[in-house]
Amino acid sequence: MKKFETRFYGWGIVAAFLAFTSGIAVSEESYTLPDYANECASLIAEAPVFDCQDLDLVPVTVDGKVPDVYTPGMKCDRPAMLPYPSSTDGQCAPYSRMTAYRDDDIQMVLLCRRMFIRPKDDPNFDSIEIIMHNVKSGSTCFFISKNFGGKPEGDNGSRVPPPTELSPPKGEIAAADLWATPQQVVEHGCVYCHDSDPWMRTPWADQNGQLPSNPWGFHSIDVGGPFKTWPKPKSITTRGNTCTGCHRIGSLNTCKMMDIPTFGEQPAKMLQSVGQAPHGRFGARRGTANEDVPDPYSNWASIYPHSYWMPPGNDVPLADWNRIYQQDVEDLRRCCDNPDASGCIVSPIQSLKDWLANEEN
Amino acid sequence: MKNHPGIPYAQIDTDTVDLHTGMSRRTLLSGVSGAVIASLASRLASGAETTSKSALQGELLEAANQDYELVAQFANYPLQLEYGVDKDGKPDHASPNLTTGHFHYLCRSWGLDGVFDGNFLGPVLELKPGKPFSIKIVNNLKEEGIFEGIGPEEPKAEDWLPLIDPDNVAYSFLHKVDPLGMPFANRCKSSSPISDIAVDEVNVPKNYNWTNLHLHGLQITPHLFEPEGTLEKTSDYITIKPGEEKTYTFSLPEDHPCGTFWYHPHRHNSVAIQSWSGMAGMVLVRGKYDEEIKSYGITTEIPFAVHDPHYTVINAPDAGSPGTAKVARFLANQNGEDDYSFLVTGRYRPEFTVKRNEVVLIRHLSATIENVNAFRVVKSAQSDKPVPPDTDDDNIPFHIIASDGIAYDRPVKRMSMVCGGGERHDMLIQFPESGLYEVWSDHCGTIQFYGGGPKDQLLATFRVTDEAAVGQAPISEMTFTPGISPKQDISQEEIVYRRHVVFDLSGNT
Numbered sequence: 001m002k003k004f005e006t007r008f009y010g011w012g013i014v015a016a017f018l019a020f021t022s023g024i025a026v027s028e029e030s031y032t033l034p035d036y037a038n039e040c041a042s043l044i045a046e047a048p049v050f051d052c053q054d055l056d057l058v059p060v061t062v063d064g065k066v067p068d069v070y071t072p073g074m075k076c077d078r079p080a081m082l083p084y085p086s087s088t089d090g091q092c093a094p095y096s097r098m099t100a101y102r103d104d105d106i107q108m109v110l111l112c113r114r115m116f117i118r119p120k121d122d123p124n125f126d127s128i129e130i131i132m133h134n135v136k137s138g139s140t141c142f143f144i145s146k147n148f149g150g151k152p153e154g155d156n157g158s159r160v161p162p163p164t165e166l167s168p169p170k171g172e173i174a175a176a177d178l179w180a181t182p183q184q185v186v187e188h189g190c191v192y193c194h195d196s197d198p199w200m201r202t203p204w205a206d207q208n209g210q211l212p213s214n215p216w217g218f219h220s221i222d223v224g225g226p227f228k229t230w231p232k233p234k235s236i237t238t239r240g241n242t243c244t245g246c247h248r249i250g251s252l253n254t255c256k257m258m259d260i261p262t263f264g265e266q267p268a269k270m271l272q273s274v275g276q277a278p279h280g281r282f283g284a285r286r287g288t289a290n291e292d293v294p295d296p297y298s299n300w301a302s303i304y305p306h307s308y309w310m311p312p313g314n315d316v317p318l319a320d321w322n323r324i325y326q327q328d329v330e331d332l333r334r335c336c337d338n339p340d341a342s343g344c345i346v347s348p349i350q351s352l353k354d355w356l357a358n359e360e361n
Numbered sequence: 362m363k364n365h366p367g368i369p370y371a372q373i374d375t376d377t378v379d380l381h382t383g384m385s386r387r388t389l390l391s392g393v394s395g396a397v398i399a400s401l402a403s404r405l406a407s408g409a410e411t412t413s414k415s416a417l418q419g420e421l422l423e424a425a426n427q428d429y430e431l432v433a434q435f436a437n438y439p440l441q442l443e444y445g446v447d448k449d450g451k452p453d454h455a456s457p458n459l460t461t462g463h464f465h466y467l468c469r470s471w472g473l474d475g476v477f478d479g480n481f482l483g484p485v486l487e488l489k490p491g492k493p494f495s496i497k498i499v500n501n502l503k504e505e506g507i508f509e510g511i512g513p514e515e516p517k518a519e520d521w522l523p524l525i526d527p528d529n530v531a532y533s534f535l536h537k538v539d540p541l542g543m544p545f546a547n548r549c550k551s552s553s554p555i556s557d558i559a560v561d562e563v564n565v566p567k568n569y570n571w572t573n574l575h576l577h578g579l580q581i582t583p584h585l586f587e588p589e590g591t592l593e594k595t596s597d598y599i600t601i602k603p604g605e606e607k608t609y610t611f612s613l614p615e616d617h618p619c620g621t622f623w624y625h626p627h628r629h630n631s632v633a634i635q636s637w638s639g640m641a642g643m644v645l646v647r648g649k650y651d652e653e654i655k656s657y658g659i660t661t662e663i664p665f666a667v668h669d670p671h672y673t674v675i676n677a678p679d680a681g682s683p684g685t686a687k688v689a690r691f692l693a694n695q696n697g698e699d700d701y702s703f704l705v706t707g708r709y710r711p712e713f714t715v716k717r718n719e720v721v722l723i724r725h726l727s728a729t730i731e732n733v734n735a736f737r738v739v740k741s742a743q744s745d746k747p748v749p750p751d752t753d754d755d756n757i758p759f760h761i762i763a764s765d766g767i768a769y770d771r772p773v774k775r776m777s778m779v780c781g782g783g784e785r786h787d788m789l790i791q792f793p794e795s796g797l798y799e800v801w802s803d804h805c806g807t808i809q810f811y812g813g814g815p816k817d818q819l820l821a822t823f824r825v826t827d828e829a830a831v832g833q834a835p836i837s838e839m840t841f842t843p844g845i846s847p848k849q850d851i852s853q854e855e856i857v858y859r860r861h862v863v864f865d866l867s868g869n870t
Contacts, residue, residue, distance in 0.1 A: 238773070239764050240784070316807040320814075322753065323735055323804035324779050331775075343761070343773035359853075 031225025033175065036182040037163030039223045040141035044134040045106045046164055047143070052112035052125050052157030055097035056208050062092075063300040070094050070117045077306070078203040079296035080113070081272075083263045088115035088126065088149040091204075091296045095120050100210040107198070107212035108132040112157050115149040124154035128178065130163070133198040138218025138351035140198045142190040146180045148262075186226040189260040193269060195233035195250025195349070200269070203301075203309045215247035220351035235347045236339060238331040242324060243270075246311065250349065255336035268336070274329060275307040427494035429473065429486055433572050433601075433640065434501040435508040436470035438481040439463060441709035442686060443818070444674050444700040452674040454700050459816075461709065462678035466670070467511055467687040468638035469502055469570075480707040482666055482728070483642030486624065488579075490648050491615040496624075497608040500601045502570035513634065513673070513690040515567045518560050520692050526551045566691040569634045573599040574609055575627035576644060577783060578766050580618075581611040585627050592858045598628050618844035619650035620766035621724045621785040623666075636730045637670045637688050639707060643726050650768050653841050658833035659720050659789070663713055664706055666726040667734050667780070667802070667820065671701040703734060703802055705821045712822045717795045719830030723759070723788045727780035732815040734802040737777035738790065738823070741797040747819050749803035753777055757798060760836050763787040767844035772836050779805060789836050792825040 041047075059066070061077045076092035084091055093114045100109045108130065115126035130143040143163050147155050161168050161175040168174045180188070194200060197219045198212075205211050221227050234251040237244040249255060254269040267277035300306055304318050314321065335344035348354070442464050445456035471483035478484065488494055504511055523529050526549060549557065575585060582589060586596035589609070601607050625641040626632055643664050671689040678684040689699035705711050715721050727734060738757040739750050753776050760772035764786050772789060780786070792798060803817035 239767075239769075242779075316812070317804070319751070319804045320807045323777065324808045326753070327775055327777050327779075331773075342771035343769055 031182050033163060033179055033181055034166060036141075036185075036223060036225060036227075037143075037175070037179075040132060040139075040143075041164050043137065043139035043222065044132045044141055045108060047108070047110075047130050047132065047162040049162055049165075050110055050160050052097055052128065052160060053121065053123065055099040055110055055112060056210055058096040058098050058204065058208055060092055060094040062298050072117065075296050075298045075301075077298050077301045078207055079301075080204045081200075081202040083266075084115045085149045087152075089117045090115075093117050093126075095122075096125075098205070098208060098210055100212050102212050105136050106132065106134060107214060109199075109210070109212065110160075112160075113149075114154075116152055116154065118154075123156050123158045125157040126154045128155060128157055128160055131194070131198055133212070133214065133219070135214055135217055136352065138220045138353075139222055140194070140219055141221075141223060142185055142188075142194070144180050144185055144188055144190075145178050146184065148188075182225045182227065186229060187261045189230075189262060191221050191230045191233065192253040192258055192260045193266070195252035196235075196248040196254050197250075197349075201247075201312065202273075206312070218352045218355065219349050220354065222351050222353070233349050234339075235345075235349050236332060236335045237345045237347075238328070238335060238343050239345065241331060242328045243310070243332060244328075248349065249332055249336075251336065251339070251346070255332070268333075270329070270332060270336075273308070273310040274325070275304065276329070427488055427492055428497075429495070430475070430497040430499065431483060431574070432472045432475040432499040432501055433469060433635075434472055434475075434477070435504070435511070436468055436472075436477060436481060436639075437507070438466045438468065438470070438639070439683065440466045440481065440686075440704070440707075442466070442670075442672065442700070443702040443709070444677070444686075446677075452677045452700075454674070454698055463683040464674075464678065464686045465683055466672065467508065467685065468670075469635050469688075470639050471642060475499070481639035482668060482707040483624065483640060485643045485645060485664055487645050487647055488613055490613045490617040490619065490646060493610065493612040495608055495610045496574060496576075497606060498572065498574050498601050499606040500570070500572055500603050502572065502603045504570070511687055512569070513688055515569070516565070516690065516692045518555050518558050518565075521558070522549060522551045522553060524692075525549050564629050566634065567630045568628075569631045570603050571600050571628050571631055572626045572635060572640070573601055573607075573628040574624060576611070576622065576624050578622040578785070579611075579644065579646070580614060584609055584611075594860065600628055613646065617646060618767050619646045619648040620763045620768060620844060621645060621726060621787055622766050623726050623728060623783070623785065625728070633691055633730050634688055636728075637672070639668070639670065641666075641668070641728045643724065643728075645724070646766065649842060650763070650844070654722060654762075657720070657839050659722050661715060661719060662722045662724060664724045664726070665821070666706055666728045667736075668704045668707065669701050669729040669732045669734070669815070670704065671699045671731060673699055701731070701815075703729075703732075703815070703818045703820055705800075710819055710821055712824055714824045714826065715792065716828050716830040717825050718791060718793060718833075720789050720791050720833045720836060722762075723790060725780070725786045725788060727782055727784040729780075729782045731782075733779055733781050733805050733809060734815060734820075735777060735779045735805050736800060736802065736820070738798055738800050740794075741799045741822065743797065747799060749799075749801040749817055749819075757790065757792065759788045759790040761786050761788045762839070762841055763844060768841045770843045771840055779808075789839075791836065792823060795825045795827045798823040798825065 037047075059078075060070070061067075062075065064077065067074070070093070072089040074090065074092045079091035080096070082091070093116055095118070096112060096114045098109060098111045100107065102108065111129040111131075112125040113127040113129070118124060126147065126149045128145040131140070133140045145155055155178060156173060159169075159172045161173060161178060163175050163179050165175045197215050197217065199205075199214065201211060221230055231252060235244075235248045236251050236255055237249060243249060249270055252258060253260060253266050256268045257265055259265050271277040295302075297307075305315050305321070308314055308321065331343070334341050335346075338344070339346045348358075350358075440463070441461055443459050443461050445453045446458055446460050447453040447456050448458075450460070466481065468481065470477060470481050472478075473484040486496070528550065573585070583592065584590070585598060586593070587599050589599070599607070622644040623641060624644055626635045643666055672686040673689045675685040675687060686700075702709055725736065737753065738759065739755055740757070741747065756776040758774050758776055760774050761778075762769055762772050764784070766785060768787075778786065799822055800820045801817065802815065802820050806814040806816060808814050
């Protein structure tokens with residue numbers, strides 16, 4: 001991990017330099033990966049070269065124990081909470097890896113997913129992702145590999161090129177070959193779920209302690225090209241709401257079931273987090289929202305309090321949970337369905353720049 | 362000072378004799394022999410009507426004189442209280458077996474103009490936007506007669522050692538790494554020398570007879586520190602010692618929100634002891650909001666102040682004679698050495714009588730010192746030992762029209778709520794059927810610090826008559842002028858002072 005620390009130190013300087021030197025005015029039609037990568041580097045930071053095997057393991061446990069054997073379609077305590085293609089080995093495939101880096105300005109998560117069961121030290125991964133966020137300005141960018149579990153052999157993650165890299169060292173995978181184009185990223189619809197803030201605190205993502213936190217900070221997808229088609233999430237709350245005492249509730253997929261381009265209809269993340277999503281607590285793929293999809297949850301995970309993961313560390317009796325939180329959940333549901341309903345408070349989730357502009361107005 | 366618009370919490374007849382003592386509370390307080398007072402304990406047990414209808418009927422809203430005098434004085438209130446008993450029925454604060462009984466509660470209290478009404482909470486103060494007002498505090502907290510040496514005993518530094526000793530089994534859970542990673546990290550032992558302990562002199566409990574006044578939630582001049590209005594962080598608290606008095610003068614802005622606020626002492630060291638005594642009360646800022654409420658035909662207003670006095674049972678009730686209880690030692694509750702009850706408007710399980718279909722305004726104040734509390738209403742099962750229903754499925758809905766003194770534009774429907782100390786909610790409730798209804802605070806037993814919380818308790822009952830109310834607008838059609846615009850943020854220009862505050866649960870700061 002050390003080699004990354006030196007690379008990440010001084011992100012602000014890198015970002016400032018790139019902001020000064022990069023040309024960003026690009027039409028939507030010609031908005032390429034380098035355009036997107038450079039814009040994100042200018043707004044946030046340049047992603048590093050990294051080896052997926054250097055990242056920290058995301059544990060997989062079944063009923064509290066690391067299993068001796070992993071099997072396709074197995075159940076586990078903390079599934080990945082992202083609908084993997086049905087051809088994969090499922091959301092409990094082991095040896096995904098994730099590490100976060102951060103300083104006073106920047107938060108960045110590097111993530112290499114395993115959707116197929118392979119040996120721990122196998123260099124190949126089935127989805128490689130970067131989320132980067134500028135805490136000061138609110139800018140947020142998402143990068144994801146072209147492959148999202150679509151090929152059983154995966155991608156070699158030994159040298160993951162930064163999205164800004166124009167030509168790789170000889171024999172290494174090129175950024176343009178690994179990373180999805182801006183249009184492809186847009187079709188994944190990242191912002192629909194990452195609407196409250198950049199970070200989704202699912203049990204899967206949260207279990208190795210790497211996930212950054214910025215629940216009240218600025219958050220904005222303010223790059224160009226096709227990203228302009230993404231909706232701008234808003235914050236939904238009611239006065240004195242216990243849930244939003246700790247974090248925002250975004251108005252998109254956190255709030256309500258939505259049809260997301262790559263994944264189909266997805267239940268409200270807010271309800272998933274409290275075991276109350278109507279169809280599958282983890283989401284179904286397109287066309288299956290009304291079907292009984294295979295449940296990836298272990299017995300341990302299916303029983304309260306483990307089936308509710310909000311608030312973090314929750315272990316109060318269900319009746320007590322209901323007393324303090326359920327009315328607040330109901331209030332949020334009501335406001336998500338109708339933001340104009342009585343008592344609903346709707347405010348923009350925005351960048352520092354937009355906030356300042358609104359203040360002046 | 363006498364022509365004030367203050368109203369008591371409830372309409373209580375004070376002309377009957379206390380059958381247990383033959384003495385009146387006013388007698389005890391004033392020293393005038395032969396006077397009589399209500400048998401409050403027996404009245405409360407019998408479920409006397411306590412609904413207040415006076416506040417919304419017009420004349421009080423026009424009151425111009427807003428000068429109050431609150432006298433702090435020792436008091437001896439007849440109260441019904443819950444307390445733990447062992448298998449032989451003897452008081453045992455550690456026992457989960459609870460019973461109720463009538464007590465003389467020895468405490469500190471507020472009296473309006475020196476007159477102590479039948480409620481041991483302070484009187485309701487009514488204010489109007491755009492009007493100046495004054496509150497004179499007279500401190501008569503002199504430990505004399507039966508109150509001499511009442512204390513409670515001030516804790517010493519070594520009293521805290523068992524609480525922070527990681528070897529103390531009762532509190533060992535505080536030192537384990539909990540799911541949120543917030544263990545107490547100190548390593549003091551019960552045998553640690555006192556010289557090792559840094560005593561927070563500003564905040565440790567002491568000087569229980571020193572007091573001052575805080576008007577909670579009002580947009581007025583800061584008034585906790587000397588001199589009034591100062592923002593200097595090293596200033597001392599305003600202190601009114603026994604025998605002293607102080608007159609606070611304020612003016613509410615013309616655009617001050619109308620609604621429910623409250624007052625209590627805020628002299629650090631003695632706040633908890635005095636507030637457990639009942640030195641707290643409701644403030645109603647009245648104006649356009651009240652006129653809007655009246656315009657919908659609502660005439661019944663119920664101050665519903667939830668309060669959680671902690672006390673030590675000195676003598677249990679015996680053979681029809683009331684027992685004696687006094688305010689608990691400050692650390693007692695943390696050591697599980699005391700008893701407590703939730704009281705509403707200063708009484709144990711009061712009953713309110715309303716008409717069927719009547720839209721009633723409840724002024725809910727969470728005046729608790731120690732505990733969160735819930736609010737939900739269910740049809741009574743008419744059991745001798747009432748228990749809260751398992752689910753919220755059959756709760757009677759209520760509609761909040763203002764929170765913390767700020768009105769919503771439309772009523773917000775809720776089926777239950779949980780309040781922390783200091784919260785205020787004005788709510789409308791309507792009972793479609795006659796009968797008895799119960800208000801519960803329940804299932805909060807694990808939701809406070811480190812998995813603790815208050816017991817379940819029946820707070821109050823509503824008796825709904827067969828007579829139906831008429832002439833009231835449907836709640837769903839009511840609208841109100843918002844107390845504050847949702848977009849009315851604090852501007853940079855309005856920020857005149859900044860402080861950096863660090864909250865810490867490690868026990869290291």
